Amino acid sequence: MKVYFETYGCALNKGDTYSMMSLLRERNHEIVETLEGADVVVINTCAVRMETEEKMKKRIRELSKTGKKLVIAGCLTGAQPGLVSSLSPSSSMIGPQSISDIVKVVESNERVISLDSKTPSILPRVFDGLISVIPIEDGCAGNCNFCITKLARRNLRSYPLRNIVETVKRMISQGAKEIELTGQDTAVYGLDMGGKVTLPDVVKEVASLEGDFMIRVGMMTPEMAMRHLDSILEAWENPKVYKFFHIPVQSGNDKVLREMNRKYTVDEFRAIVKEIRKKFRLVNITTDIIVGHPGEDDSAFEDTLNLMKELRFERIHIAMYSIRPNTRSSMLAQVPGPIKKERLKRAVSLYEELSREVHKEYLGRQMRVLALERGKDDTIIGRTINYIPVILSDAVLGNWYDVKIVDSSFFDLRGEIV
Structure with missing residues (x-):
């Protein structure tokens, strides 16, 4: 068919x-x-x-x-x-x-x-372009009150390390230049198999393979990242691993984090960021923030804005809280819609301001960039070692370039090939 x-x-x-x-x-x-x-x-x-x-x-x-x-x-x-x-x-x-x-x-x-097969799935054997997306696990160990995904992916299932490595080998042989190791929470990898093999083990094994490729690791929750932070930082030292960490904080207020049933404090999150930035001079810490979750008053929202200013994330995915059926957060007292919309507007505005400032710091730098995707108007999108997008002209997909950063926006950088 x-x-x-x-x-x-x-x-x-x-x-x-x-x-x-x-x-x-x-x-x-x-x-x-x-x-x-x-x-x-x-x-x-x-x-x-x-x-x-x-x-x-x-x-x-x-x-x-x-x-x-x-x-x-x-x-x-x-x-x-x-x-x-x-x-x-x-x-x-x-x-x-x-x-x-x-x-x-x-x-x-x-x-x-x-809806819930007991037959394990295979890992992908196909991909588009130069980026191969490889799930390493499915499901999570958390129970966040706002999350509906846990109702869809109820069971934590990690793919065997041998299968992951063989799949990556196949993708590299087929021309993949970026291996995206993904999951609902990559940091829980192996927990369902006794915890003897963890995310850092996966990254080290994949990074040891021969070939010209880079590894991007998907989202990890703060509470699970804390459990393996030293070994995570060690694994990320490999030159084939993007210095990129997607760690959602969700709120800058401890009371709201408790309402969300998140298993860390704001100070613990700060400590994670501090350790990562101490280890890597050039790093991209991307986070998620939910605005208007039940329990968020004006003071709590200001705490979130202040955390954004303090930690100056390279990328933030900001979302206005929306009720999801059959979740605990949907049964709590809700923040009025107009207030949520106004907070979202303020948070996005601050993010754009901060991101422009962060990206301006790259102006004049010479950076190594891997050309990966086609952009608009015959441009090519490349990635720096810390996974910041760079818009290039006259580049060939799959090649590395020494690039001088000549312009920036809140979303990306503009580069000229040296």
Whole structure:
């Protein structure tokens, strides 16, 4: 059959899509680029925020009217199967921890619902461009009150180290220049296998492979990063590892962190950042912040703004809290909508101001940059050793360049090849 995929959400979802594509290709199904040319449509959904859910609902309704066989996969299916079924009663459904059943679902003449398969999935054997997304684990060890993803990915499952290394070898041989090791919380890797093998072990093993490539490690929660911080910093010393850390703080106020059921304090988060920056002179610490979570008063919000000013993150993903069904935070007293919107506006404005200041510090520097993706207007997007995007002209994908930084914006840098 000819199968078309639409993927929404995080890098882990992208990795799941590549795994499903790999399984289907091994059964001689064809992955097609357009909806019109497909016999089967697979939509891999995201449910992390209310507006994302509304977008998914709209798209599911649209795809249901095409007359093609529809498979609804991903976190919306895992977290709210009843809702998904009501949107498209005849469609097959596959949860994010059941992607190993994709062949059965696509090949069946009947409607199939698979929400929690016991069959382990394979790692991806395909990728697009020069960036290969490799899930190393699925699920988390936390229980955050605002999170719906934990309802979709209920079980912590780490992929065996041997499988990860063999998969990365295959991707490098196929031309991958960036290996993105991803997961719901990469720092919990191995916890379900007795904790004898951890995230730093994975990074060290992958970095020891031959080839010209870089490693980017996905999000890790502060409480889990603290458990292995010394060995994480040691593993990141390898020149093949981007000096990049995605560690979500979510709030700069301890009371709000308790309401969120986050298992660290603001001071503990500060200590993590301090240790990372002490170890690496040039580093990118990216974080997430939720504005307007229940329990956030004016003072707590100011604490978050002050933390942003103090730690001067290289990148911040800022989101306004939105109620997610069947979560504890949805049952707490809510911050009024207009106040949340005003706080979001202030936080984003401050972030843009701070980011412009941080990026201006790169002006005039000469940096080593790896060209990875196509940008707008025939430009190429490269990455510095700390994973800051640099816009280049007249670059060849896959090559390294010595670049002089000549301009900056709040989002990226502009470089001239030396």
